Amino acid sequence: MARWEPDSRGRLEQAALELYAERGFENTTVAEIAARAGLTERTFFRHFADKREVLFWGAPALEELLVSAVETAPESASPIEAITSALEATGPLFEQRRDSAQQRQLVIVASRELRERELIKLASLASALAGALRRRGVAEPAATLTAEAGIAIFRVAFARWLSGIDSRDLPQHIRESLGELQTVAAGR
Amino acid sequence: MARWEPDSRGRLEQAALELYAERGFENTTVAEIAARAGLTERTFFRHFADKREVLFWGAPALEELLVSAVETAPESASPIEAITSALEATGPLFEQRRDSAQQRQLVIVASRELRERELIKLASLASALAGALRRRGVAEPAATLTAEAGIAIFRVAFARWLSGIDSRDLPQHIRESLGELQTVAAGR
DNA sequence: CGCCGTGATGGCAGTGACTGACATCAGTCT
DNA sequence: AGACTGATGTCAGTCACTGCCATCACGGCG
Numbered sequence: 001m002a003r004w005e006p007d008s009r010g011r012l013e014q015a016a017l018e019l020y021a022e023r024g025f026e027n028t029t030v031a032e033i034a035a036r037a038g039l040t041e042r043t044f045f046r047h048f049a050d051k052r053e054v055l056f057w058g059a060p061a062l063e064e065l066l067v068s069a070v071e072t073a074p075e076s077a078s079p080i081e082a083i084t085s086a087l088e089a090t091g092p093l094f095e096q097r098r099d100s101a102q103q104r105q106l107v108i109v110a111s112r113e114l115r116e117r118e119l120i121k122l123a124s125l126a127s128a129l130a131g132a133l134r135r136r137g138v139a140e141p142a143a144t145l146t147a148e149a150g151i152a153i154f155r156v157a158f159a160r161w162l163s164g165i166d167s168r169d170l171p172q173h174i175r176e177s178l179g180e181l182q183t184v185a186a187g188r
Numbered sequence: 189m190a191r192w193e194p195d196s197r198g199r200l201e202q203a204a205l206e207l208y209a210e211r212g213f214e215n216t217t218v219a220e221i222a223a224r225a226g227l228t229e230r231t232f233f234r235h236f237a238d239k240r241e242v243l244f245w246g247a248p249a250l251e252e253l254l255v256s257a258v259e260t261a262p263e264s265a266s267p268i269e270a271i272t273s274a275l276e277a278t279g280p281l282f283e284q285r286r287d288s289a290q291q292r293q294l295v296i297v298a299s300r301e302l303r304e305r306e307l308i309k310l311a312s313l314a315s316a317l318a319g320a321l322r323r324r325g326v327a328e329p330a331a332t333l334t335a336e337a338g339i340a341i342f343r344v345a346f347a348r349w350l351s352g353i354d355s356r357d358l359p360q361h362i363r364e365s366l367g368e369l370q371t372v373a374a375g376r
Numbered sequence: 377c378g379c380c381g382t383g384a385t386g387g388c389a390g391t392g393a394c395t396g397a398c399a400t401c402a403g404t405c406t
Numbered sequence: 407a408g409a410c411t412g413a414t415g416t417c418a419g420t421c422a423c424t425g426c427c428a429t430c431a432c433g434g435c436g
Contacts, residue, residue, distance in 0.1 A: 003402045004413070029392065040415060045394060078375040112308070119307040120300070141344045141365060146372045148340035155336070156329045177329060184334045185373035187266040191431045192384070217421065228386055233423060 009047045011037040016054040021103060025051075025111040052117040055104060059121045063128050065090060070132035079138045083129060083150035084178050087157075088171035094158075095169060102162050126151045153177040197235045199225040204242040209291060213239075213299035240305040243292060247309045251316050253278060258320040267326045271317060271338035272366050275345075276359035282346075283358060290350050314339045341365040 005011070015036035019028040030051055034044045048054045069086035077085065094101055108114040129147035130140075138146065157173035168176075193199070203224035207216040218239055222232045236242045257274035265273065282289055296302040317335035318328075326334065345361035356364070 008413080030394085031392085041393090042395095042416080043414060046413080049394095051393070078372075080372050080375055115311075116304040116308045119311055120304045123303075123307055141348065142368055142372050144344055145340060145365065145369050148343070149337060149369065149373060152333060152336035152340065156332055160329065177333065180330055181333050181337065182373050182375075184266075184268050184330050185337060185370050187268050187370075196384080218423085219421085229423090230387075231385060234384080237423095239422070 005038060008037065008039055008043065012039065012044055012047055013054055013057060017104065017107065020055070020107045020111075025107065025114055052114055055108065055114065056117060056121055059124075062090065062093070063125055065093065066125065067128050067132045070129060071135065073136075079133050079136070079142060079146040080149065080178070082133065082136065083146055084153065084174060086129070087150060087154050087174050091169060091171040091174075094161075098162070105162055122151050122155070149181060153181055156180075193226060196225065196227055196231065200227065200232055200235055201242055201245060205292065205295065208243070208295045208299075213295065213302055240302055243296065243302065244305060244309055247312075250278065250281070251313055253281065254313065255316050255320045258317060259323065261324075267321050267324070267330060267334040268337065268366070270321065270324065271334055272341065272362060274317070275338060275342050275362050279357060279359040279362075282349075286350070293350055310339050310343070337369060341369055344368075 012033060016028075016033045019033055019036065030044050031041045033054075034041045037044075044054075066086045066089075069089045070082050073082035073085055108118050126144075126147045129150060130143040133143040133146060134140070153174060154177075157170065157177040160177075161168070161170045161173045200221060204216075204221045207221055207224065218232050219229045221242075222229045225232075232242075254274045254277075257277045258270050261270035261273055296306050314332075314335045317338060318331040321331040321334060322328070341362060342365075345358065345365040348365075349356070349358045349361045
């Protein structure tokens with residue numbers, strides 16, 4: 001028999017999400033999260049750098065997916081097209097877990113500290129995307145501007161998709177937000 | 189005679205910037221900042237909500253300036269034009285203090301916590317700009333997308349201006365970044 | 377003239393996030 | 407069997423941040 005229950009990291013993630021949702025991020029202590037997971041505070045900090053990070057374990061995989069999608073986009077695709085199609089490729093990753101994504105988003109928007117953390121994750125994503133564009137031969141500042149525009153598109157599309165304002169799927173929202181951005185950028 | 193030296197808030201800002209620059213944000217305690225300003229830790233927290241906020245006292249004025257510039261832009265101006273011209277209007281505000289803006293930016297970039305705080309300030313700016321656009325009759329999601337695009341333009345332009353890569357002034361960099369964004373958005 | 381309210385500050389105890397050092401011990405390797 | 411490893415626990419310590427109460431120059435007011 002194993003010495004400890006398995007998947008302590010997953011139990012910590014689960015416990016943290018539950019508690020943040022129940023009583024809010026600010027009103028939850030790390031000791032409480034650890035207790036619910038049957039562990040101690042010290043162990044929490046061995047798995048996560050801080051109290052916020054426990055909600056963002058998916059970021060590295062998302063970044064990897066996006067970057068490789070940009071890198072494998074057809075040579076002929078324009079920068080904004082490469083970024084947009086990469087964003088669309090994240091559809092399956094989110095569509096399955098719409099409910100949990102929604103709950104997580106509710107928790108994040110309810111806390112300033114968590115919003116800050118989300119923003120820096122998105123900024124890191126933008127920076128990685130800009131790097132991938134540069135590897136495709138896109139010069140600065142076009143690479144950075146395109147990546148930032150892509151993140152803006154994603155933010156708007158993701159929010160609309162989560163709000164369930166209509167029944168379109170995430171890639172459709174992304175495509176539509178791209179169109180909107182192109183319209184406003186053109187000065188219409 | 190005054191009971192205390194005047195401008196304790198300003199002294200705290202000054203001391204904090206100096207110490208963050210000298211030994212880094214992480215290696216500076218609030219007690220040290222307060223001591224250099226001839227005050228106590230408790231007083232620091234009466235003036236600033238936390239250790240990061242001391243670097244961002246200019247944000248409300250910037251937001252006010254940008255919002256009123258958007259609101260007073262000519263009726264005929266397109267949304268992106270209204271935002272861009274508002275951003276250009278911040279030129280004088282920064283041009284005078286280029287050196288201190290540069291030092292401040294060095295401090296911010298060196299610390300993850302400070303970068304997070306900067307990002308949420310910019311996001312709050314974007315949200316305020318989107319609100320101003322809506323008051324001009326711009327619908328969602330165009331308002332949000334235009335505001336976010338404007339912030340991206342500003343970030344790129346500001347960084348290039350600070351880097352001193354050439355001798356153009358901030359409004360010129362903003363105008364140029366707008367052009368770049370329009371080019372990449374169009375799919376070129 | 378003397379009393380009183382006000383506002384900025386200091387002092388102090390307490391909570392909670394996070395860290396470093398060391399101990400424990402089931403399972404594994406040799 | 408004995409050494410080794412890796413995940414966990416224990417504990418003390420630092421520091422950000424908060425609540426509460428004390429202090430006291432200043433300005434007004436009777």
